[in-house]
Amino acid sequence: MNPLVQDVLLWAPSVAAAAAGGVAIHYRAKAGQSGRAAAEAAVRADRRVAVHEVEASHLAETRLPRQVLAQQSRAEAGTATEGLLHPELAGTEVDTAYRAVLEQISRLIAEQSELSEGAARVAVRAATRSVQSLGYELQVAITQLLDTRHDEKLLELIQPIDHATSQLLRRLQLLSVLTGSWPGRQRDDTALLDAVRGGMSRIRDFRRVQVPATCEFHVSGRIVEALVLVLAELMDNAARQSAPTTPVEVTVLEAHRGVSVQIHDAGPGMSAEVRQKADRRLSGREPFRFTEIDNPAAFGHAGVGDLAARYGFHVSIDEEYSRHGGTRAVVFIPRDLLVDAPADPAPEPAARTTPAPASTAAADTAEPARSYPVAEDGLPMRRRVKPQPVESTLPATEPPPRDAGEALAAFARVTRAHIPAQPRAPKEPTP
Template sequence: MAVLIAIAALLLARSRRELARRNQVLAASLKSAEELARSAEELARSADQRRLTADSQAQDAAAREAGLRDEVRHLRSVRLPSLALHLISSHLPVPGLLHEDLAGSEGAELVDSVIEVVTGIVLKERRRVDAAARAALRGSSQDSQALSYRLQTEIEALQNEFSAPRRLTERLLATDHLNEQNLRLIQRTAIVCGAWPGHVRKDTYVAEVVQGASSRLRGFDRVKINSRLGSSDIGVVGRAAEPIAVVCAELMANALEHSRDDLAVEVSLIQTGNGSVCITIDDAGMGMTSEALARGVRLTSGEQQEVMLTELGDPPSQGFAAIGRLVADYGFHVSIDHPSPYGGVRAVVSVPPNLLTSIDQEAEPPSAMAPMPTVAPQVAKRPAPAAQAAQDAQADWDAGPTAPTAAGAAPELPQRRRRAATAPTTASAATATTPPPYRAPDPERERDIWTAFQEGHASGRSDTNSEGEL
């Protein structure tokens, strides 16, 4: 019995120890659960705090974004236009930031840096454009100034040559030619800058337009013009005569400048089947590079309305730019091709029918380069009896009969006899009203006539002065 009690007590003690151990494990588990719960609560509170912080940061970012967007709009619509005015007139201020609270921030620094960068770019571009404009004016003024000096020399020489009319005439012609070259340079610059050609002409023969254009050039004697027009009355309307003359002058000047002085420049005038007139200019120079040819085609096409002065080089090459502006304004066409049949460059000016006209040759004499009119052969006709009687009477009146003289005696002077008045016959009236055959103007003949007139005038003045001295 005692053994059983002892065993029962032992088992009870063991059960108590096991229960205590389990209670300890359970207590530890509860404590761990409480700690986990507290950790979860802390994590939840931290997550809430982070969420609130994120929301606040998002709101701040949205506010900064909106402020930066407003600053960009302010920069575009207010500050940059004000900056452009400020660079022109420094007394005009440039506004600052729209939101002063952004001062010192990275966005404000970026916006201000845009102002600085744009200012630098504008000033640099202004200096570049100004340099290009100075180069253009410098090149044009140098050429014009050189011609003006030559013109002044000619005028000073004229003051000492009044005693030699022929030399005076030659000097006047040389002075006039220098003035024509100077006017061409000034006119070209004005056209490039947007001005009109500055000269109004009436309807002019095509050949005279080309001949007048060549007379403006130094070395015009190297230009050989060959007119193969089908009709001699083809002319250019007045509003396009001077522009076409300017274009032909520039193309011929380019041909003369890029070929040797002993080489001729061939110019041909041809009428095409569609009614246009083509003016072909060929030189035998060295030609053009592919880059220069592409640039010339682009400038003379007339498609590029605004030509930057910086594209013209230094010294500026204004000829092609002037041609392109006139092509765009008046509607004719210019093409440049390399090589020409002579190895140089071929330029063709195509004048459309709407810029051509037919000139009345009775009201306006034909061009000096027009073909001579065909004169009908003259057929000798027997004069009418009345006309024969008038001729006999005229012969009697002019000479009169001479009486027979003795051998060795001096012949008597012819005696005039009064003749009866005769009415003019139809044949004589027709002869009197027949106009003389047309004679083309000859510059050399006109110069000789004018020189002879001046010499006679000077001789008469010297004779008058010598008589006055006596």
């Protein structure tokens, strides 16, 4: 046997054993690597599950309550991805599912809110109309009583009841306006000063209101009732927010684009938060919701803003230009809502007469014949002419009843007793 072949035969088992060992080592190493990958994959899966669980808890405990609160307070809610605790989930299936949940909850909240608001408006409108009808019946009964009885004592007792009824109806009118109803009365073109006095007559502290003596402007009849309600509400607020010994001054200022009615009070003013809320409501841009009304309820500014936006005038408040250090409310009326003063009624035309014939007219205009006596000096002599009785063409008149004027006199006495005397202006010293 060839020694070389003998050596190869001797080395073959060793080489085979070595090769088998190498293969075994290779497969054991590969098995070890796959085990580590599986372990790492398991760790990643566990972490992913933990992230999803934390994100789900964050959705239920934070993001959903934040979404509900934002909708209830009418605040702007953030996007669906802003609230993620793990930004790497943005755009994934989990993010899409959470976004769908938030949108569905938001839609359900909005639908339920509108249903609740609609039900509240229907309830308020029904209650307001029923109470308004009773208030009008009460006013008619009071008017009939005052027309039939001219007793000064009775008038003194009834007048405060009539005034309180007018205030009640004013508040009901404002509530009715907030439910979307019409103010309820159509007026003719009216002097602006009469509208101011009409608003003054519908508040409790009308004696404290000082109005200008004259005003030449007139407003269109379609805005008269709305303007009276607005002025009454602003004057009432000015009187309630100031001391009972201070005046509420009303002035009228002509501007380039219209007329401004200014109401000055001497109250303490308004805080920044209350001022901002009043500005939003007076603008008419923020819809009033009965389901979000304050406690105690305050809807005066909301009603004023609704009327102003509906009829085309503008209402604002400020404290910088108040005459007495309180608050100034300004009602600006554009010129297109002003009208000319109504013309005086034309006199009745005289009865038309048929013209006389020319011959008769010429005879009438000709110099009459001289049929009077003449004295020696040629001058005419005077003579007395006995006047002829003239038959009256006026209809016969009847004497007035005995109680004529008693109602007006009683009203004047009661009014004079309730209105305090105005302080006289000091006299200027004579030089």
